[in-house]
Amino acid sequence: MIVLKLGGSVITEKNRAETLDGDALERAADAIAAARAGDAADLVVVHGGGSFGHHNASEHGVTTTEGTRDANAALDIHGAMTTLNRFVLGRLLERDVQAVPVHPFSTAHRDGDGTLDLPTGQVETMLAEGFVPVLHGDVIAHAGAGATVVSGDELVAALARALEADRIGLCSTVPGVLDDEDAVIDRIDDFETVADVLGASEATDVTGGMAGKVQTLLDLEAAASVFDLASLASFLDGENPGTTID
Numbered sequence: 001m002i003v004l005k006l007g008g009s010v011i012t013e014k015n016r017a018e019t020l021d022g023d024a025l026e027r028a029a030d031a032i033a034a035a036r037a038g039d040a041a042d043l044v045v046v047h048g049g050g051s052f053g054h055h056n057a058s059e060h061g062v063t064t065t066e067g068t069r070d071a072n073a074a075l076d077i078h079g080a081m082t083t084l085n086r087f088v089l090g091r092l093l094e095r096d097v098q099a100v101p102v103h104p105f106s107t108a109h110r111d112g113d114g115t116l117d118l119p120t121g122q123v124e125t126m127l128a129e130g131f132v133p134v135l136h137g138d139v140i141a142h143a144g145a146g147a148t149v150v151s152g153d154e155l156v157a158a159l160a161r162a163l164e165a166d167r168i169g170l171c172s173t174v175p176g177v178l179d180d181e182d183a184v185i186d187r188i189d190d191f192e193t194v195a196d197v198l199g200a201s202e203a204t205d206v207t208g209g210m211a212g213k214v215q216t217l218l219d220l221e222a223a224a225s226v227f228d229l230a231s232l233a234s235f236l237d238g239e240n241p242g243t244t245i246d
Ligand SMILES: Nc1ncnc2c1ncn2[C@@H]1O[C@H](COP(=O)(O)OP(=O)(O)OP(=O)(O)O)[C@@H](O)[C@H]1O
Pocket: 006, 007, 008, 009, 010, 047, 048, 049, 050, 051, 152, 171, 172, 173, 174, 176, 177, 178, 179, 197, 198, 199, 200, 201, 202, 203, 205, 207, 208, 209, 210, 211
């Protein structure tokens, strides 16, 4: 069982509002379709926002902790993410990947401490019936705060735990987590040793960039890989490209 995140920074042009990177999405969909042909493991796909979602959230002042009680604002962010989700589903369906959507706004929530609760019965049933569930970063109801953003990375972590994923992959714009000389760090097992080189995203991003990603992945039982689009096929083929976060 594999949980794969397609970074919003990969499948969109992150600096131009609501602009798809069509070529990159096609390449990602090709790699997924090739991996699905034959005796494939179960696969759950999660995608991030990139230039869909982050700009909208930033305009409304909504982050993973700062919420909104304005339904129009929540729907603006959610709508950008469901638009991107339709693009992702479309490219997968064109390649006969049996991709179906799961919208976190309708199913997940945070409690008063901000802890994410993501029910997964529907995802498990979809997998058992041969579908590829495709979730996305979103807004969700947050007790005491209205609605806040949930990042694709948080969803990956919640899914990996609940479904006891064997492999976790995050496909981003970088070939891995980079050190201060821009070389790929092979393995990270402790936040403090890499904290100095971990930054935010270069583009508008309300969920913490690489630092947030590493922190979320370190909390998991299973190892996770961070790699770029060029290595997606090899990850899906069972290899561990890029940086392993354990
Ligand atoms: N040490 C580092 N190594 C690699 N990338 C880093 C580092 N520090 C900061 N970054 C930034 O983190 C970005 C990746 O995080 P980002 O949250 O943008 O990725 P994503 O998950 O692909 O996109 P999204 O959040 O839109 O889904 C890189 O593009 C880079 O700009």
